[in-house]
Amino acid sequence: MDSLIDLLPELWIAAGETLYIVGLTLFFGGIGGLLVGLGLYLTRAGSILENRGVFVVLNLLVNIVRPIPFIIFLAAAQPLARTVVGTGIGNAAIIFTISLAASFAMGRIVEQNLLTVTPGVIEAARSVGAGPIRIIFTVLLPEALGPLILGYTFIFVALVDMSAVAGYVGGGGLGNFALLYGYRQFNPVVTWAAVLLIIVLVQLVQFLGNWLARKAFRR
Amino acid sequence: MPAPTPVVELRDVSKVYLPTTRGGAEVVAIDKVSLTIDAGDVYGIIGYSGAGKSTLVRLVNALERSTSGEILINGTDIARLPERELRPVRLGIGMIFQQFNLLGSRSVAANVAYPLEVAGQSKETRRARVAEMLDFVGLGDKAGAYPDQLSGGQKQRVGIARALASQPGILLADEATSALDPETTSEVLDLLGRVNKEFGVTIIVITHEMDVIQTLATKVAVMDQGRVIERGDVFDVFSNPQQAASARFVSTVVKGLPSSSELAVLRRRHPGRLVTLAFRDSSVDQARVFGEFVSAGVTFEVVYGGINEIQGRSFGHLTLALATPGATDAAADAAIDAALDRVRTLTTVTEVR
Numbered sequence: 001m002d003s004l005i006d007l008l009p010e011l012w013i014a015a016g017e018t019l020y021i022v023g024l025t026l027f028f029g030g031i032g033g034l035l036v037g038l039g040l041y042l043t044r045a046g047s048i049l050e051n052r053g054v055f056v057v058l059n060l061l062v063n064i065v066r067p068i069p070f071i072i073f074l075a076a077a078q079p080l081a082r083t084v085v086g087t088g089i090g091n092a093a094i095i096f097t098i099s100l101a102a103s104f105a106m107g108r109i110v111e112q113n114l115l116t117v118t119p120g121v122i123e124a125a126r127s128v129g130a131g132p133i134r135i136i137f138t139v140l141l142p143e144a145l146g147p148l149i150l151g152y153t154f155i156f157v158a159l160v161d162m163s164a165v166a167g168y169v170g171g172g173g174l175g176n177f178a179l180l181y182g183y184r185q186f187n188p189v190v191t192w193a194a195v196l197l198i199i200v201l202v203q204l205v206q207f208l209g210n211w212l213a214r215k216a217f218r219r
Numbered sequence: 220m221p222a223p224t225p226v227v228e229l230r231d232v233s234k235v236y237l238p239t240t241r242g243g244a245e246v247v248a249i250d251k252v253s254l255t256i257d258a259g260d261v262y263g264i265i266g267y268s269g270a271g272k273s274t275l276v277r278l279v280n281a282l283e284r285s286t287s288g289e290i291l292i293n294g295t296d297i298a299r300l301p302e303r304e305l306r307p308v309r310l311g312i313g314m315i316f317q318q319f320n321l322l323g324s325r326s327v328a329a330n331v332a333y334p335l336e337v338a339g340q341s342k343e344t345r346r347a348r349v350a351e352m353l354d355f356v357g358l359g360d361k362a363g364a365y366p367d368q369l370s371g372g373q374k375q376r377v378g379i380a381r382a383l384a385s386q387p388g389i390l391l392a393d394e395a396t397s398a399l400d401p402e403t404t405s406e407v408l409d410l411l412g413r414v415n416k417e418f419g420v421t422i423i424v425i426t427h428e429m430d431v432i433q434t435l436a437t438k439v440a441v442m443d444q445g446r447v448i449e450r451g452d453v454f455d456v457f458s459n460p461q462q463a464a465s466a467r468f469v470s471t472v473v474k475g476l477p478s479s480s481e482l483a484v485l486r487r488r489h490p491g492r493l494v495t496l497a498f499r500d501s502s503v504d505q506a507r508v509f510g511e512f513v514s515a516g517v518t519f520e521v522v523y524g525g526i527n528e529i530q531g532r533s534f535g536h537l538t539l540a541l542a543t544p545g546a547t548d549a550a551a552d553a554a555i556d557a558a559l560d561r562v563r564t565l566t567t568v569t570e571v572r
Contacts (some may be wrong), residue, residue, distance in 0.1 A: 052291065099444075118318070120316055120320040121320050121322060121323075123282060123316070123320065124314070124320035124322075124381075125308060125322075125333070125337075126282055126309070126322075126335035127280055127282060127313075127314040128304035128309060128310065128314075128333060128337050128381075128385065129305065129307070129308075129309035129310045129315075129334070129337050129338070130333075130337050131302075131303070134337065138322075138333070138336075139322060142322070142324035142325070143322060143324050147323060187425070200452075203448050216324075
């Protein structure tokens, strides 16, 4: 317990780093996921930009990336991280790799959320002359807003999960803190402190997500 | 009288869906349909589900693209127009749907404003037009409400306001009342009638509900297996259908000849002779027909049928049980035959056995 009190400054720094990693990956992965999801939705058979080739490739890509355990994906994608963000280690590399993995995971969720929009509503928009871009921004995304918010809340937990292994490539965060000061020093109290903080964080975000989604649903 | 101007003209239009599996058969949804709809018409398209009505109406605003043939909207062939060039065409054609298809994320006013946004109209123009349309459909007080807070009938009124916001000359109604209860249906039909009369909008209604045609349409086309098998004035098609499929359809609302099962029931109660008489508008004088039976000493009882009214004209079939009280069998038959011969000069008589 005493050692935990000594480690408190490190704990807060680690919590800050987790928020930093998760916040940025939610942003980049969120945009990536939206693009992948829209791509899947719009090019599927019978949709407004039906394109079998694009759909098959995207679908295959999502199915290949999603099942890879993240810790292996992190190692496998290291050369790519080096090329894109200039380094294979540290927070920059972990943020890039999580964003990439999250784009595909989120893409599938976005696709499913968009499928909840009644096709008739899209038909109604087409019937007044709306084009694909306008339909995406004025019909698809607003109509699916409630489910999308819940989808992003769901992916937030996955991001916290993925950020926990950042320590393997020299990144920080609560996962790294728990491994470094708790697990390796045989101090379960420290580990549990990190776990507790993660639980509180996830609860807060889930609460916020539910509240926002309820607002979007009620309108 | 000037010749009517066609606003929608289909010439030999077909829609064929390619097989979904290798070696599968093509599906011909629309089979060489030609149809002319004049300005101011309320044109009904009827038929059982799967007959191709929904596909046909979607060819008019190119939500579905035709495989062959010409589709003329105000004289311009849109069948081969690329998607981008369809926008002005679609702004001239409003559409309402069975499930209303309102945007749940937008208020009633914003739903009605949607086509105007697409048309690129200014905010002031939009606001004025939305207020005008909501007043027209009687929902001026619901502008700020969301579709979820409205009843089915109110949703369809919003649908109508939205469809007419861009002042289209043509309105397509795809089973617009099929999800509504009978009372709400007649309110919406009244509203559509006003749309036609007050704004001069040409309306194409697809429906499987005959009363929609009966109260609203001026002309009607009957579809079966992707083809238009019969068309004409509603009165003519209803009172005297030429095709078996049309007759079957008409008989769901208009009682014509009794079916064999109904006949069996009638037979049990009326052992004498049964005849069905056709009455069609003013061409048949009912009083004279019944007068012939009376003067021949033949009593009659109406046992089946009914008289219907379409656009102020009436028609129908009545099945009578005939008897001659007090006469022998042979004499009775002779008296009835004589009476029927004279009635035949007045109207169509079908002896039902």
